[in-house]
Amino acid sequence: MKDKQLLVSAIKEGTVIDHVPASALFKVVSILNLDKLDTMISIGNSLESKKLGKKGIIKLSKVFFKDSDINKIALVAPCAKLNIIRDYEVVEKKVVEIPDEIVGIVKCVNPKCITNNEKVDTRFNVVSKSEVRLKCHYCEKITNQDNIVII
Ligand code: CTP
């Protein structure tokens, strides 16, 4: 391929989170608590992508997540692709899948909900995954795709 140059450098060992919609990039950073890591992180945003228009990418050296952590990002970036890198090669590709239950991360849409008034972690059952619908464990109100707020 002519002039194939990476805008964000290749990594030797770790995880590449690719195809993140530009608008969700910093939500992914927050959901995965990347600010708490002291390993090398490269982030690119608003890169050109044929599929997404503009995409974000996160490259994490020496970091490998549990699937349960990776799946949390499906709420904001359902089309994200994870690439596991060993010795500069992509050895595995993973897609993200919305979990059945979401604890913390998302705010309940109901202002009267106990989770919005006391120090109680939010907890939702995922009642629909295609069009995301989350049912609050406490007040039973539905938080949907359009009003998801990441805590
Ligand atoms: N990558 C990296 N470091 C490496 C190898 C790959 O940062 N040592 C990154 C690439 O820049 C790319 C992603 O990992 O963003 C996936 O690599 P690859 O599968 O080679 O790219 P594509 O074929 O474009 O994959 P896809 O179409 O699945 O995104």
Ligand code: ZN
């Ligand atoms: Zn609630």
